[in-house]
Amino acid sequence: MSVALLSSILIDGTAYAMILFMVTVGLSMTMGLMRVVNLAHGAFAMLGGFLAASLPQRLGVPIGLGFVLAIAAVALVAVLFERVLLRRFYGREDLDQMLVTIGLMFVATAAVNLMFGSSVTSVALPEAFSGSVDLGFRAIPRHRLIVVACGLLVVAVLWLTVDRSSFGIRVRAAVDNAPIARAIGIDTTRIYAATFAIGAALAALGGIAGAELLPMEPTYASKYLVILLAVVAVGGNGNLFGSFFAALLLGIVETSMKYMVPQLASAAFFLTMIIVLLIRPQGLFGRRA
Amino acid sequence: MSAVSPPIAVAAVPSRLRPWTQLRGEIVLTLAGLLAFVLFPHDLGLLTNMATMSIFALSLSLVLGQAGIATLGQAALYGAGAYVAGWTALYLTADPIVGLLLGGLGGGAIALLSGAVMLRSTKLTLVMLTIAVAQLLLELANWARWLTGGDDGLAGFDIAPLFGVWEFNFLGRTGYFYALGALVLVYFLVRHLVESPFGLTARAIRQDPGRVQALGGRVYLHLLAVYTVGGVVAGLAGALTAQTSKVANLFMLDFATSAGVVVMIVLGGTRRLAGAVLGTVAYMSIHHIASTLNPYHWLFFIGSMLIVVLIVLPEGLIGLLDRAAAHARRLAGHGGGR
Numbered sequence A: 001m002s003v004a005l006l007s008s009i010l011i012d013g014t015a016y017a018m019i020l021f022m023v024t025v026g027l028s029m030t031m032g033l034m035r036v037v038n039l040a041h042g043a044f045a046m047l048g049g050f051l052a053a054s055l056p057q058r059l060g061v062p063i064g065l066g067f068v069l070a071i072a073a074v075a076l077v078a079v080l081f082e083r084v085l086l087r088r089f090y091g092r093e094d095l096d097q098m099l100v101t102i103g104l105m106f107v108a109t110a111a112v113n114l115m116f117g118s119s120v121t122s123v124a125l126p127e128a129f130s131g132s133v134d135l136g137f138r139a140i141p142r143h144r145l146i147v148v149a150c151g152l153l154v155v156a157v158l159w160l161t162v163d164r165s166s167f168g169i170r171v172r173a174a175v176d177n178a179p180i181a182r183a184i185g186i187d188t189t190r191i192y193a194a195t196f197a198i199g200a201a202l203a204a205l206g207g208i209a210g211a212e213l214l215p216m217e218p219t220y221a222s223k224y225l226v227i228l229l230a231v232v233a234v235g236g237n238g239n240l241f242g243s244f245f246a247a248l249l250l251g252i253v254e255t256s257m258k259y260m261v262p263q264l265a266s267a268a269f270f271l272t273m274i275i276v277l278l279i280r281p282q283g284l285f286g287r288r289a
Numbered sequence B: 001m002s003a004v005s006p007p008i009a010v011a012a013v014p015s016r017l018r019p020w021t022q023l024r025g026e027i028v029l030t031l032a033g034l035l036a037f038v039l040f041p042h043d044l045g046l047l048t049n050m051a052t053m054s055i056f057a058l059s060l061s062l063v064l065g066q067a068g069i070a071t072l073g074q075a076a077l078y079g080a081g082a083y084v085a086g087w088t089a090l091y092l093t094a095d096p097i098v099g100l101l102l103g104g105l106g107g108g109a110i111a112l113l114s115g116a117v118m119l120r121s122t123k124l125t126l127v128m129l130t131i132a133v134a135q136l137l138l139e140l141a142n143w144a145r146w147l148t149g150g151d152d153g154l155a156g157f158d159i160a161p162l163f164g165v166w167e168f169n170f171l172g173r174t175g176y177f178y179a180l181g182a183l184v185l186v187y188f189l190v191r192h193l194v195e196s197p198f199g200l201t202a203r204a205i206r207q208d209p210g211r212v213q214a215l216g217g218r219v220y221l222h223l224l225a226v227y228t229v230g231g232v233v234a235g236l237a238g239a240l241t242a243q244t245s246k247v248a249n250l251f252m253l254d255f256a257t258s259a260g261v262v263v264m265i266v267l268g269g270t271r272r273l274a275g276a277v278l279g280t281v282a283y284m285s286i287h288h289i290a291s292t293l294n295p296y297h298w299l300f301f302i303g304s305m306l307i308v309v310l311i312v313l314p315e316g317l318i319g320l321l322d323r324a325a326a327h328a329r330r331l332a333g334h335g336g337g338r
Helices: A003-033 A041-059 A063-084 A094-116 A142-164 A166-176 A178-183 A188-209 A225-235 A240-260 A262-279 B024-039 B041-066 B075-092 B096-118 B123-143 B173-195 B197-207 B209-214 B219-245 B255-268 B273-291 B295-312 B317-331
Strands: A132-134 A139-141
Touching: A003 A041, A003 A142, A003 A166, A003 A188, A003 A225, A003 A240, A041 A063, A041 A094, A041 A188, A041 A225, A063 A188, A094 B123, A094 B255, A094 B295, A132 A142, A139 A142, A142 A166, A142 A188, A142 A240, A166 A178, A166 A188, A178 A188, A225 A240, A225 A262, A225 B123, A240 A262, A262 B123, B024 B041, B024 B173, B024 B273, B041 B075, B041 B173, B041 B197, B041 B219, B041 B255, B041 B273, B075 B096, B075 B123, B075 B219, B075 B255, B096 B123, B096 B219, B123 B255, B173 B197, B173 B219, B173 B273, B197 B209, B197 B219, B209 B219, B255 B273, B255 B295, B255 B317, B273 B295, B273 B317
Parallel strands: none
Antiparallel strands: A132 A139
């Protein structure tokens, strides 16, 4: 294998993996922390992407500010959704949670089609993101580097908030024993809403950053649903580093197959997932329930 | 109406009444099928699809509704049956019955093989494995074009006349009665299975696998048996679809197909076989009407319907019918108590 091929695989694979990570980490958090399966999670990424594509123009603001507004809007929608619908399904069977969120995904698909049309929409990136960086032996598209940097930043910030801050301690307390957490004055309802909003915002960020690799279209949420779920399952629920390494593993497996045997790239992706889950049903870093 | 009883199955008491009372479901199904034939003679294609999809839904009702095996990959078994029926017609024999039975075996074989490795997992891991197996089959079928026709699907096969007498022609009458007959027969067989000790054990496992284990039941083997039988039934449905539509394609293995059939049984009522048929007919009727307008309107409609059913009607449409029937009995003074 040549150096050029290997570096292409590593760079593209890592960039793809970081996008998978950003989109799925919120899903992993809600599943691990709140014990609720949200198959509509991809819809947050989709909504983020579409808003990022249209807001800067419609509001006449700089692209970067448009992105921030798009992410904030998605977080707001997520909180509404959690408060109005999803919390009715806490504690119900997995299957009911899956189905109600599949229903929601259908509705979101129809709504996005209504608002933005059914064609593929590209997200215009700021100029600083285009072009390439010369590393001496080869040039790397700057966009890829920024995506990787974004992913690393997200994992660092999440690690600091979940593992190191008082917010993180409250979240873990609310998860491990909600009644006791409430008894000592932790507002679990608010913690859940905040966790959910952060997850959705990250999905929106991933959707925007990854729009080049996973194009924005109304069927986005269902098209990539299975891939997103695979990352979460392989990573293990609610585990930050699990999600991160699962995304890396699956992203690089699929990308390397795309370079070598493209017809079997998806098959290799799912085969990897099956093998991991057979060896470790709780995922790479998951705790046994 | 939020006072819904906990999800403990009311054990279907095998009635020791006259045979026609026992066969009530089958009789209603046959009459409804004949009535549909008379009322909608120009929609035989759709009616045939309803019958084959009802069989598919029955397989899921057995696997998920009775045994509680959460799966979003039932399309793997359905698609396997469809391709096997297509290959049978292309390379072996044009006889429909042989193709149907081999299709059933194909679905059962995939279920047995994949179930043997998957069913040691539970909950979300199991769901993910079922999805992954179906996706893997889909990718392999897409790749093995020489065998499956890839994107174009497997077509160009002929089906010989049913029992050597009735031809499958463009009118679609033979296809419809063939599918309806198969549906009634499968319903009869699955109902017997569900009412047998085998079915009772399956329900017990759904409610408390630990206790079944403690009582000496072999949970894993039992689930594998249920999953395999479900695979045979799903394979039969796939084979029937392939034979009556003369094509087997990748969509039959798609995640959307798996998700669609779950939605069908949830709409109808997960725990009851009749719910599977009712849900399928309701789903496909709505689909037929709504998708002629715009595919996205269809998604909106089915999505909101799913949400509403899950919130206000956890037992599905069949639960609604039950309540209506109980109400009617009370009004008639028969005392609605069971």
